[in-house]
Amino acid sequence: MQLLRLLRPGVLLVVVLLIAATGCHDESGVHVLGLEIEGQRVLSTEEIRAVMTTTTGGVLPWSSRPPFNRETFQEDLVRIARLYEARGYPDARVSVVAADLNEKGDGIRLRIGIDEGEPIRIESIRLEGVDDLPVDLQARLRANVPDAGGPRDRERLLEVVRVVRETLLDHGYAHAQVELNESPGAAPRTVALTVTATPGPVAVFGDITVVGNARIGEDVIRRQLTFRPDDVYRQRDIIRSERRLSSIQALQFANIDAPPPEGGTATRIPVTVTVAEDLLRRLELRAGYGTEDRVRAGIEWAHLNFGGGLRQFTAAARWSAIDRGASVGLVQPYLGRTGWSLETSASSWWRSEAIYTSETTGGRVGLSRRFGERAMRFGARAPSDVLRVSYVIERLRYMVRPEVLEDVTNVDTLIALGLDPIDGRGRGTKGALAVEYERTATDNLANPSRGYSVSALWEEARPTLGGTFDYRKLTMEARGYVPLGGTVVAGRLRTGTIVAESDGDAPFSERFFLGGSTSLRGWGRFQVSPLRDGIPVGGRTMLDGSLELRVPVRGPLGAVAFVDAGNVWSGSLDATVSGLRTSAGAGIRYATPIGVVRTDIGVQLTPIDGLLIDGEPESRRWRLHLSIGQAF
Incomplete structure (x- = not known):
């Protein structure tokens, strides 16, 4: 109901103007020639366009022109209002909309006017639940909390919640939970915010189980991990280890799962590493043409687990008008x-x-x-x-x-x-x-x-x-x-x-x-x-x-x-x-x-x-x- 209120009289004006502009034309034959946005101050034109489905296509004469859809355009207006509400401007209105057909009747130019209104501002914001943590960690957490006085930007506030929780997860608090609570401020059009953290106990990595490997040794998989059992639990170590596993050409898939057990009290977190192996022997044939090397051709054979241990052996040959030859290589990882x-x-x-x-x-x-x-x-x-x-x-x-x-x-x-x-x-x-x-x-x-x-x-x-x-x-x-x-x-x-x-x-x-x-x-x-x-x-x-x-x-x-x-x-x-x-x-x-x-x-x-x-x-x-x- 609030969004409908925010869009009045904009949506009604849209309906009247678009019906008058398109008349009896087949809407599928009308293309968007131009789209202008006026009146925005807080948000950029690019941010507003990013939430819209209606676009104008390319700028070149031969670029494709997307068809105009009346219902989609009205939904775009709703999305703009939601965007402003999320950024702390719940009273923003689509106040002016113009739609002009060209002489041929196959193109339309749209103009949206926005009245942003006044924002809901943050009167105060507190971080609670971290007083018992080490002083340096407290300072790092509080540095992520914005100052009061700005608009209640939900996107930014959710980012604060995410960063605070990730910081705790990177310092051993595997059970960490963070909530954002809001209450009316003392002054009109203000809110008081509280970011409440529940760190839980400091945890360590527990036993590590590797599944999915058949031809690649388990020791090879474990070698890619940046943590060992009884190391302090850090989420960044899990992410880094996944990245290292994903860089192995012999693996199609790699995932590390280390969910804290239910109850929020376990201090030893078991880890499961799941991998899916790819082809270990590969033959590639290449061919192409260029104005400099003319016709070119190449062949490469690779063994991605040569003798085990992910040792890589390659043999390649290439031929073209400007270079030709062969090479062999061995990598001990x-x-x-x-x-x-x-x-x-x-x-x-x-x-x-x-x-x-x-x-x-x-x-x-x-x-x-x-x-x-x-x-x-x-x-x-x-x-x-x-x-x-x-x-x-x-x-x-x-x-x-x-x-x-x-x-x-x-x-x-x-x-x-x-x-x-x-x-x-x-x-x-x-x-x-x-x-x-x-x-x-x-x-x-x-x-x-x-x-x-x-x-x-x-x-x-x-x-x-x-x-x-x-x-x-x-x-x-x-x-x-x-x-x-x-x-x-x-x-x-x-x-x-x-x-x-x-x-x-x-x-x-x-x-x-x-x-x-x-x-x-x-x-x-x-x-x-x-x-x-x-x-x-x-x-x-x-x-x-x-x-x-x-x-x-x-x-x-x-x-x-x-x-x-x-x-x-x-x-x-x-x-x-x-x-x-x-x-x-x-x-x-x-x-x-x-x-x-x-x-x-x-x-x-x-x-x-x-x-x-x-x-x-x-x-x-x-x-x-x-x-x-x-x-x-």
Whole structure:
């Protein structure tokens, strides 16, 4: 009855206006062209639109336009009133509603006016039932209680109740219960609130039972748990342990159940870990096409419990126009109880770039560790942190293409780059220590729309480590994704540098190049770098950035507008903002079960004077890029 009162005379006005506006038109043929909201001060337009079913669709001319439904629109008005009541404004009214048909009679523009009214305010709020707890825990609990004077926002108050209870659960109070009680305040339009906590006794984890495992040892499952019997009960340990179990590829499902027994007095809480095993042997075949690598194919076989203990063995091969080769790898996930995993791999790869070809054969052995795991809170995905430390030993052979060699007339250039001046060949052995750090906090790894990721790689190659090269390489990258309604703003920044006494102290195949489908679109692959006789020869410092606006169009179809900027410089730590090359363009995205199919057209805004392609001056200022997966 209260909601009907709040909506009068708004709902009556809605009925009159919509009947008059739509007349005898078939409602299924009328689409929503516009929706405006006026008069809101406390809540944003986005918050109000979030509770409405009536929408206007996309902003592009070809975007779908949702049909108008009179009953749904009236229900939206009720939902708006409920939203305001929940936020402490029970007298808010939908005071003005306008509905205008276009000339064709197939589109309607809606306008909602809101009179928010005065709020019910919190006169006082107390936290009771925690006086016997440790002082530091009391302080933490009281810090979550808001100050008096604000509106009675039920959503925020329920969040206070939740956080207080979770805090108690994370400090051993497995039986904790929290209630919110409300009574009229002394002043008009005020309430007095009491948050009452019943902590119960401090509890510990009891016996742990593992069920559902058949081929994976129970010790492997227990090793993923961050708690042991008789440890203080903490809900965050249960959540962290579930996350660790869920990260195991050999498991389809993992759940940890530790409900306190009824009665509220038990101090030892039994735990049941339930898992469902997945296929332990997997064979994957891959195929695709891109404008750079042309037809590509790959195969990978993996054993996820090789010899037991969740030891992982993989064998893979890949073939395309720009790279082909094979690799094998073995991961020992546990080294005692240190939390580190042992990773070993061996590979042989051949690469074919526009300027050179290279062969790399060797392997690496190293340690990796995942850390910084946190429980999910407020709907955000917890960051995943990985640290890897590796020793790398590789034999490299590379050769400048004969057709490119013919265009390089300066013999000193080849010698400086560590290449034979006669045949353009180079070779050597890389012995290096590598340290890599990654943090990923996105909502989707393949097609993110929210969150961020950062990574850094430091590589130290020295003759004392078994190689012939002598250099230091550092690369860093950051990505960010911000949702704006259905649209996503995505950005990336990369930089890298090679520190060496001379160009010949680092492999030619390690030098930086830009251009292609994932950097400086508008140029071909590896076309952006310092030039020698018009030929890109790579450099020792790189800076690259991209900004994209990803807009949904209809269903799986989306559109993108982008700007790229970057360049490569000859020396170490030699980047300058004034020397950046830029490009801009647009593209189409189509989401499929195997990934996002991507088509981009990039246009050079700052062409490179003197660039030679196939021995001729570069005249084309645009490129079409086709690939699978987002650019970043």
